[in-house]
Amino acid sequence: MKTTGNREQLLTTALQLFAEQGYASVGVQEICSATGVTKPTLYHYFGSKDGLLAAVLEADYPDLLGRLNTGSTYRGDLVQALTGLFTAWFDFVAERPDFVALQLSLIALPRNPGIQAQISPWQKQFRDVLLNLFQAAGPQHGNLIGHEALLASALQGLLQAYALDLLNGSLMRSDDFVYKTVKQYMYGIYVL
Amino acid sequence: MKTTGNREQLLTTALQLFAEQGYASVGVQEICSATGVTKPTLYHYFGSKDGLLAAVLEADYPDLLGRLNTGSTYRGDLVQALTGLFTAWFDFVAERPDFVALQLSLIALPRNPGIQAQISPWQKQFRDVLLNLFQAAGPQHGNLIGHEALLASALQGLLQAYALDLLNGSLMRSDDFVYKTVKQYMYGIYVL
DNA sequence: GCCAGTCTATACCAAAAGGTATAGACTCAA
């Protein structure tokens, strides 16, 4: 029996199946069969189906948050910071579409307690990245002050909405895609 | 036995449970128990669990689309049309939060074939409403021409993102909420 | 009274769900 990498292969398979069908629609047996192991192996590593989901999230979220944080660092230029943020996000969406798809499907169930317990802490950190950006830009952009939370909320929704359209193919990432989305976000719909 | 309204009560219960837990997480037995009927009753009216979902969507989508269409009618004033659209949407979100929550949870699974077969036709009509608006505004707003599809796609995502934030309580609908969101959408983030 | 159609409950089905008891194979330190 292949004894190396079973944990990582389970994580990979689970992410893919969860992203395609939704967490609740995938059975642990299906994950094990697709990976080529049996259920005790899965339960040895993750303890439960929920534990498997937690491990899947833990595997990619830190990287995503780090990249968003780095990309959105405010250095006195809001357009530059937003461009960095959008670039980091769209790059991540292109690199790890399965993880983003899973993320979006979990976020869309805000009243499922079990799911929310898993996704909320990560979503909170996501929002904090955006909040930090607007707070850092506050001194030089006084008209944003007091609206940081609203702006972060709307921006997070916008990023996720773009990601969904990219994932289902109804939106294409052209050369100036980031440029246009940042401009539209900052100055409205007339700048396309 | 209560013999009147069982069909409507099943629709109501199913919508509520689907919205809370997600379509896949709810069993037909659970729906029947919560409604106070037995499974043959459900299968008599809807044929299958998928048929029940189809009926749930059919029950509310026409009303939603009609209200969006009416609210967004273009009469030579884009701000007015967008205000009408946003108002119609946010009113609907407030009136039928369960239906909107279900809608969002289904949309977030773009690669689940069974789910997409059910939701796509309605989503297409949703998008067509927005597309019509931008096409009607084209002659007086030449800089929008050629971007109608992109604008409709982004606007649909934005509306759904706001709805999600309203549903999970991270956003509050203040007096000038519609005014501010329309302004921000048209002129950027500096107008709050 | 009777019949057709509509609606519902009892009781059941095979399959799949999440999860586990047990034991065998393997590695590594002592």
Add this chain to the structure above:
DNA sequence: TTGAGTCTATACCTTTTGGTATAGACTGGC
């Protein structure tokens, strides 16, 4: 060599899943 710890498979558990065969109750028209 032995023993502890790690990892995996066989075989099994209970509960729930979506779905149904059958039959009874009710309605309306004739």
